[in-house]
Amino acid sequence: MKMLRNLKSRLRIAAATAAILLGLAPASAQIGDADRGAEVYNKQCKSCHMLGEDARNRVGPHLNGLFGRKAASIEGYRYSKDMQRAGADGLVWQAEQLDVYVTKPQALVTGTRMSFRGIKDSEKRADLIAFLRAYSDSPQDIPEAAPTADPTEHDVDPAILAIVGDPEYGEYLSGECTTCHQASGADQGIPSITGWPQEDFVVVMQAYKSKARPHPVMRMIAGRLSDEEIAGLAAYFEGVE
Amino acid sequence: MKLNRRTFIGTAAAATAALYAPNVLSQAAGRVVVIGGGTGGATAARYLAKDSKGALDVTLIEPTRTYYTCFFSNLYIGGFRDFASIGHNYGKLVSEYGVNVVHDWATGVDRDAKTVALAGGGSVPYDRLVISPGIDFVDGAVPGWDLSAQNTMPHAYKAGSQTQLLKSQLESMPEGGVFAMVAPPNPFRCPPGPYERICMAAHLLKEKNPTAKIMVIDPKPKFSKQALFQEGWDTHYSGMIEWIGPDFGGDKVEVRPDSMEVVVDGEAMKVDACNVIPKQKAGRIAELAGVTNDAGWAPVVPATFQSKADENIHVLGDASQQGDMPKSGFSANSQAKVAANAIRGALTGSKVFPAKFANTCWSLIDTNDGVKVGASYEATEEKVAKTDGFISQTGEDAALRKQTYEESLGWYAGITTDMFG
Numbered sequence: 001m002k003m004l005r006n007l008k009s010r011l012r013i014a015a016a017t018a019a020i021l022l023g024l025a026p027a028s029a030q031i032g033d034a035d036r037g038a039e040v041y042n043k044q045c046k047s048c049h050m051l052g053e054d055a056r057n058r059v060g061p062h063l064n065g066l067f068g069r070k071a072a073s074i075e076g077y078r079y080s081k082d083m084q085r086a087g088a089d090g091l092v093w094q095a096e097q098l099d100v101y102v103t104k105p106q107a108l109v110t111g112t113r114m115s116f117r118g119i120k121d122s123e124k125r126a127d128l129i130a131f132l133r134a135y136s137d138s139p140q141d142i143p144e145a146a147p148t149a150d151p152t153e154h155d156v157d158p159a160i161l162a163i164v165g166d167p168e169y170g171e172y173l174s175g176e177c178t179t180c181h182q183a184s185g186a187d188q189g190i191p192s193i194t195g196w197p198q199e200d201f202v203v204v205m206q207a208y209k210s211k212a213r214p215h216p217v218m219r220m221i222a223g224r225l226s227d228e229e230i231a232g233l234a235a236y237f238e239g240v241e
Numbered sequence: 242m243k244l245n246r247r248t249f250i251g252t253a254a255a256a257t258a259a260l261y262a263p264n265v266l267s268q269a270a271g272r273v274v275v276i277g278g279g280t281g282g283a284t285a286a287r288y289l290a291k292d293s294k295g296a297l298d299v300t301l302i303e304p305t306r307t308y309y310t311c312f313f314s315n316l317y318i319g320g321f322r323d324f325a326s327i328g329h330n331y332g333k334l335v336s337e338y339g340v341n342v343v344h345d346w347a348t349g350v351d352r353d354a355k356t357v358a359l360a361g362g363g364s365v366p367y368d369r370l371v372i373s374p375g376i377d378f379v380d381g382a383v384p385g386w387d388l389s390a391q392n393t394m395p396h397a398y399k400a401g402s403q404t405q406l407l408k409s410q411l412e413s414m415p416e417g418g419v420f421a422m423v424a425p426p427n428p429f430r431c432p433p434g435p436y437e438r439i440c441m442a443a444h445l446l447k448e449k450n451p452t453a454k455i456m457v458i459d460p461k462p463k464f465s466k467q468a469l470f471q472e473g474w475d476t477h478y479s480g481m482i483e484w485i486g487p488d489f490g491g492d493k494v495e496v497r498p499d500s501m502e503v504v505v506d507g508e509a510m511k512v513d514a515c516n517v518i519p520k521q522k523a524g525r526i527a528e529l530a531g532v533t534n535d536a537g538w539a540p541v542v543p544a545t546f547q548s549k550a551d552e553n554i555h556v557l558g559d560a561s562q563q564g565d566m567p568k569s570g571f572s573a574n575s576q577a578k579v580a581a582n583a584i585r586g587a588l589t590g591s592k593v594f595p596a597k598f599a600n601t602c603w604s605l606i607d608t609n610d611g612v613k614v615g616a617s618y619e620a621t622e623e624k625v626a627k628t629d630g631f632i633s634q635t636g637e638d639a640a641l642r643k644q645t646y647e648e649s650l651g652w653y654a655g656i657t658t659d660m661f662g
Contacts, residue, residue: 030621139565139627141427142465143602143614148565149626152595152619172594175288175578179571179599180648180655189651216631217601220617223629224597 030130030149031095032123037131040124044116051135060114067136067146069093071109082111094146095129102128151224170232176221177233183240194240201234269298271588274357274367276347276526278303278331280310281373281557281573283660288581290338296589300341300365302357306330309400311431312570313653316605318397318408319441320448327400333662350530352551369584372532372539372548373557373573374524375399376430379537382520383423383496390498394515397438398430410514411442417452418513421503423494424459425518428538430559430568432465433614435518437604440470443478444607456512457484458505460492465567466604466614472635473606523560530554538562543620544596545583546576555580564624565616572600574656596620603649609639611646 041051048059055062061077072079072087079087086109091097101108102125104118119125130148137145174183177193185194193201207213208222209230222230270293275286278301286301293299307328316322334340346360350372356364378396380387386394397407411420420442424435439457446453455478463486464470474482485491490506496517502509522528522537532539532548539556540549541563548554557580558573566572579596586593601615616630633645 030623030626137463138427139616139630140567141432142463143432143567143600143616144465144630144632145627147616147627147629148624149619149621149628151617151628166592168592169594172578172582173597175659176575176597176599178655178659179574180601180652182651182655182658184658186654187651188654189647189649190655217613217615220615220629220631221599224617 031133031147032126032128032130034127034130034134036124037127037129040119040128041131044119045128048114051132063132064135065137066093066098066132067095069136080109080111080113082109083113095133098129098132099125166232167235169229170234170236173225173229173233174236177237180217185241193237196234196237198231198234198238201237202230205230205233270296271368272298272300272366273369273371273584273588274365275299275301275371275373276357277373277375277524277558278305278308278342279373279375279558279573280570280656280660281559281577282371283308283331283334284574284577285371285373285555285557285581285584286340287334287338287660287662288578289584290334290340292581292591293585293589295339297585298341299339300343300367301331301334302343302345302347302359302365303331304344304346305401306344309404310570310653310657311398311400311434312656314397314400314404315434315438315441317404318411318438319444319605321441321605321608324405329657329661331661337662347526348529350526350554352531352554355553368553368588370530370554371557371577371580371584372524372527372530372554372560373577374526374560376521376523376559376568377525379520379522382426383494383517385496385498385504386423386517386519390496390517393498393501394496394517396518397516398434398518398521407514407516408445411445412449414446414450414453414513416450417454418450419454419456419510420446420514420516421456421458421510421512422516423496423503423518424457424461424464424491426460426520428568429518429521431602432567432569433470433602433604436464436466436470437606438516439482440473440478440604440606443474443481447478447481453481455482456503456510457482458491458494458503459484459486460494462487465602466612466632468635469612469633470604470606473610473612477607477610521559523556527556527560532556533560534562536562543623543625544579546580547583555584564618564621565627566598566600566618566625567602569600569602570656571602571652572598574659575599598625601652603645603652605646605649606642609643609646611642611644611649612637613645613649 050062055064057077061074070087071091072083102119105112105114105116139145180190181193185192205222208218211219273289275282286299289297290299307330310327313327317324331342335342347357348360349358356366358364395403395407397403493506495504503512523533523539527533527539532550534540539560541556541561546555548556557576559568575598585591598618601613603613605611612633614632616627618625619628
């Protein structure tokens, strides 16, 4: 996944640069191309694993609802001892685990009965994972369902770096904060974030970003802000009374 | 036919709001009309007016004068909020931001002439149109139920008198009576909504009518925050609630409003109160504007929420088909800011920033027992895609659950201020 991300972030930089030249907002990237993934599935997986309506277990277990599923948890399918142990140890199938498993199954679960040589091409794996993702819960219906795209890595994204220190941008970003934190500074249930010294604001946001502070909403929000964006917000909110 | 300015509500007040007052002589850089004064529409109108500082002429068309938020309407049912506390008006949008608020129904959109027709006569011209109409119900989705049955078996899925009716029906149930809910199929407004409502109904009944029973008849095999809700039902409302999924006929349901019966998989049961939440589609005006697909939703471009059928129209909130975001007030508020930024960019040349979206849904299980699920989203070429998220865990301690509930109160105050000023 790391490699996948590295490759994809390079592609994304190229795409973002092109987007800037065209004056377009950059787009985040889907996990992979599901249409190409369908071809991979049809060639390499389909003979053992069923998908979609009426899917049942064959040589391998069916792959509906795979994302977020605990390993070895389909009733009535005879898993290897090692796969059962992996499930008991807490292995849950998400894009990252699937990427490792599909690269070489025995690398993740030593005694797996899945006799498959693996897919070395990271892009093919990403495409396959994107294809399989469509057969699990949609986040629209079940908000806690697995993600369907990799987040933009803002710290390396020149599209974001290009707008460093833009106070207007800080104000725009603040719209995301004021859904919960009141612009008036009222602090019922949710703390006030107005009128803070910039430095304090930055330190706190960086602590959420590095996950040193525990609140899940703030970790998520801070986690996708670049250092420059955090600085912009700090500058904006310092001036809000 | 031009809209007569005298029909604008609060025009005099708008004229005194010099800072944001729209340029009534039409020297504005553009005219934006917003249909629907809910979360998406009110937020869009406020941000367009606020950030363009008078450069855009913003008109909001909304039939009701007091808007009751769907979010927290379950808390009213449970007795945690009074009804007035979930009602909001458009006064500040007029007086502080200079939005032209027109209390009327939009009855049609002429996309060639770029005008919106009003039920009260006349039409309003636009350069960009925002449609944020929320949901409507699909006819015949629950056999035996149509809108004419809503006074017997309320949907209570648009907040207001329907919510009051459902609460009064629950309160007047006989001792040991049965409350049934018919839950909707995906996708629908507020994925945890029906199940939070079950908690709130149970909370109400536990105090007034502890031997009452609650039945949830559900066509879906699973639902959002299921483990959290089911843990809460066991802990707080043991023995009261029965959930009937499709394995037990939850997908084969019919109702008989005249005899107050619910038929599950051929078996009729007499009930004392019944909440039917039917299958949903985009609010009717989206369909009339011709921006909906066969499934009844309006597909949009992920980065701007422009309709895929018409680049001069943006569709926000529940009515849009965008990808991974749940249909929720938080989502609509988030989408409205992205769309407002894009519209300003198109009409005034202001900077357009990358689209970022977020959502959090808080639910209340019982007194001081709050849970939440949230995620962040980004626009890809194909859709708005989920990139990260979190959810409350089962077995959390009481202090954390109380803190989560208090956080939801803060969020309510925050988002309603963000919508209405």
